[in-house]
Amino acid sequence: MRWTAVAVVAGCLAPLYAAPVAHAAPPAAKAPRTAAKAPQNCQPPAGVMSEKQLVQNGQPWAQQFLNFGAAHERVTGRGVKVAVVDSGVTPANKQLAGQVLKGADVTGTGAADCLGHGTWVAGIIAAKQGVTPFAGVAPDAKIIPIKFAAQAQNVDSGLAAKGIDAAVRLGADIINVSTQSLGDDPRLRKSVENALARGIVVVAAAGNIDPKNGKMPGLMYPSAYPGVISVGAVDQNRQVSAFSNPSTPVSVIAPGKDIVTTAPDGNYAVAEQGTSFAAPFVSGLAALIEEAHPNLTPAQVRQRIEGTAEGNKGAGSGHGMINPVEAITAVNVQGPGQQGAAGPPVRIAMADRPDPTTRKVALGIAGGALGAAVLVAAGGLLIPAGRRRGWRPGYVRSTGDAPDEPSGA
Incomplete structure (x- = not known):
């Protein structure tokens, strides 16, 4: 069995781009498993903006561009649970208060988010309305925090698989995985297949690359698995970002640069860049769709997101930019989808x-x-x-x- 390491995809956590992922050696036969030690210094990055500053700055560019206000007039994600399989979630920010359910920690290091990454992702998905001009894509959805990463890189992908399994057990409707692995780990593949078979939508970051080295890293997982909604990133110019991996088959693209979100210290972060931050926009959109159309299968949710996306923008853009209002309200979606992944055309009862x-x-x-x-x-x-x-x-x-x-x- 090949044991693969998986990296948390974040432009702000270690290097600007996720480093190449190493392959870890398998453990010795019958070696007893020991719990990972809790980090001695749990110090996630501090927020760079206060609530007052965010109010003064106004609505962030991604929320304006995707017109979430119009989408929220129809649905807000109420009743939908989104699992954030990541570095944990620390709900100190007002806009996460009451939004985070009991989750799971498969690292043995405690529930606190020591990297900040999971808290950033959670805010993009479900930061509630009424506090600042910023709000999550699905502000009435609930977050199930699943901690599988206590360090930024070279985490055993088996822990990611365990995190997905925990999300299934805890009743997630949608699973967001903002991680990348260069290897096809059978454990990870099995966990994703099980989640999809149980009717759970799985959204994953397409992965980051370093364009300076001139090398394309190839497929990244779990985003490359069939049935997963793989998300690439764009910048404020609506162009596919140089760091967004085009080698992974991309379903759609979403904002992934200079993204305002919640920080573990109660303030606000500006996530510089990463497909990590594009994926939760799509997970939030999936939550809105599930509230509006609760009987859709994962394939049909994926079809609706892809089929209403706004045009291909070149390599790494998939079916184009997500369109929240159209994805919620479209009457008849003939989604393109990948062969074997899409469900039948969706007809809204109206x-x-x-x-x-x-x-x-x-x-x-x-x-x-x-x-x-x-x-x-x-x-x-x-x-x-x-x-x-x-x-x-x-x-x-x-x-x-x-x-x-x-x-x-």
Whole structure:
């Protein structure tokens, strides 16, 4: 069995780009497993912006660009649980208060987020509204924190697999995995397949590269597994970022540079760059879709996200930029998808728009029927009166006529 290391994909955690991932040697036969030691210094990066500063700066560019305000008029992710399989989540920020459920720690180092990465991802997905101009993509969704990484790089991918399994056990509807592994670990593949088979949407970062070395690292996992929604990153110019890995088959792209989000110290971070931060935009969108259309399969959710994306933008862009409002409201999605991954076309249960010609005909028939009924009623009153007068004209008194006076007065 090949044992592969997996790196947390973050531009701000160690090097600017995730370093090449090494292959760890397998453990000695029958070696007892020991719990990892808790970090001696759990000091995640401090936030760079206070609540007051964020209010002054206004709505971040990614939220403006994707028009989440219009999406939130329809759905907010209520009732949907998103597992963040990452470095843990520390919900000290006001916008994460009450948003984080009980999770799991498969590292044995405690639940605290010592890297900051998981807290950043969680804020992008589900930071609640009403505190600052910033809000998560699905502000009423709940986060299930799954800690599998206590260090930035060279984490055994078997721990990532355990993290996904824990998310399944805890009832996640969507699993966000902002990690990259250069090896196809059978344990990781099995965990992803199990999650998809249980109806859980799996979203993963396409991975980061260092364009300076001129080498393409190849497929990254779990984003390259069939059925996973693989996410590339764009910058504020809406162009695919140089660090976004084009070798992994990309489903869609989303903002992944200079992303405002929550920090473990209660303030706000600006995640410099990484497909790590593009993936949670898509996980949040999946939560909105699941609230709007709760009976869709993972393949159908993926089809809806891909089928409403806004156009291919070159290598590494997949089906294009996510379109939250269209993904929620589209009536008939003929999603492209990868072969064997997409479900049948989705039809939203809504009343068909009436045909104007049919409407006019129906109104004409109704009007004619009403007129005939009035004629029948009038005939029932007038015909007997005419017979009594011998069909002579009757006298009609106006409202201003005086009563008749007796003759000879």
